[in-house]
Amino acid sequence: MIVTGKGGVGKTTVAAAVAQAAVAARRRVLLVEVATPGPLASVLDVPPLAGEPRHVREGLSAVALEESSALEDLVHQMMPLRLLSRRLLSSDTFRIIAAAVPGIIETALLARVIGWLEERDRRGRPLWDLVVLDSPASGHSVPLLATPRTLSGLATVGPLGAIVRKTSCWLSDPARTRALVVAIPEDWAIAEAVELRESLRDGLALPVARPVLNAVFPKRFSRTDETLLEEAEASGSIDPQLLEAGRYFIRRRAVAMEHGRTLRAATRERPLELPFVFSGSMTWEDLAPLAEALDPLLETA
Template sequence: MADYTPSLLNKRLVFVTGKGGVGKTAVSVALSLLAARKGMKTLLCEADGSGDLPTYLGVDSVKYSQREIVDKMYAMSMNTEDALREYLHIFMHVPVVGRIGPLANAFDFVASAAPGVKEILITGKLCYEVREKNYDIIVVDSAATGHVISHLAAPQVLNSLVRVGLVNSQTQWMLDILSDHDTTGLLVVATPEEMPVTESIDLIDKVKSETTVGLTAVVMNRVLPELFSKPEEEAFDLLCTERGRQELLDATGMDTALLLQAARLAVELRRTSTVHMDRMRDALDSDTPLINVPYFFDPSTSDVLAGKVADALGEELAT
């Protein structure tokens, strides 16, 4: 466990992905908070277009232009039109004033004809921030499993389409950043359930076969607490028998059937989740960390939840 910190927080660019709804945004915010707390200048980028980030950060909005949210932690929301404008300005030295309407239309035309064009702008912007060393770490709340590959593989896709010339030379440096496993990493978030684990395993296989990006760690989010210790569980099993229930009824005058059923459900859920957690562990190389984050039952708001997830991540990373 001791080398979790180097492997996760020593990256310059971390893509956080996973099945829809598993906690990508919560974990991205938490990781960013953690990095900022350690004094690292951090950029959190929302690239999934869901617009959930402001509630997690407790702000009205997050835009393309980066803004400091808390000390050392900046946030931005990705948007292809702004990224195109910035690209034209920086790389092509085209002064772009106001809306880039007709150009954006032409771009849309090209982008829908050629795979990887839109994605390259997004990935390119992130790699640019890395290259310029503007931040110690950039955490990307990325698209869900189905789409993230197209972002990670965008430079290869374009490189293979255009083997020489401007496009090639402008994508090779990105590929160098993405392919360097000390610089760039993928953090997959799953929950201990059938589909999220199956999707994560498929995704990890695809990342290996279709991209050059390295898998840094997997976060198992919303892990249910162990209700009982082993002896308590045996005692509980006894209570659940007809005789046990009757004895409880005699002793307390209460029919505890519902109570026991609820506890039984919680125990069963925990047992099944263990099966899925084991499945995830078995699918990973032995040196890939699997980081558990508990289910928090009581967070009042998303930003409070993100703080709790950050504390939990911090504890896991420190042990």
């Protein structure tokens, strides 16, 4: 499950909530942070994530996907002779060249994720039922996910060709992969989510899940409440600050509903609505209502 969307829309939060929903459904989950160790650890309430999967809580492990260890892995896969691959990796020239070859870092990152997906326990069962990728903001995740397609015409033979083909197969297989595009109720986020979903599905042949509308203000006032509020305003029998707070809540809810309709009309799919969480800092416990709202996603994943 690849969680993506514009910067700041809640990708990390949603990735953690997907993991929580899957753990509750008794799946063994690996949560992957693409980047140097970042905010995922604070949501999980654990020390910064490392380059190797670490057990975090019952059913859940987490890992930071690092460029250097991914590149090492890729070289080892391409050069089975450890002595040669180690020598190559220790050379500064190689690192400079590798960083300059378009797509090589991206291939290395994706190959490492697929390596985790293919890991087996002693009884031959997959180690993880679900790998959730907290991928970078759309501007960076599209080039990352496009790499197997871009390279498939160039790297056709040899070990690199095989790795690129395998990555392509994983990414385009609806039985194994889903891209989850997250938006919030803001014009720019909705427009970006619609565009991103189209470019992932139509441009990259990536299977996409229902869109996610995050941080939706809950319905707190009924129609009757709204009328009472208006009457109280007319008669001046309400504290102006309370009136403003009530109006703000109603407005935010109405705007979110409107954005939900726009997203639905543009994608022809009913968005999964995740509630706004009123909490100073998002904790694992705070994610529960989000995980619950994401549950339908797991039935089809």
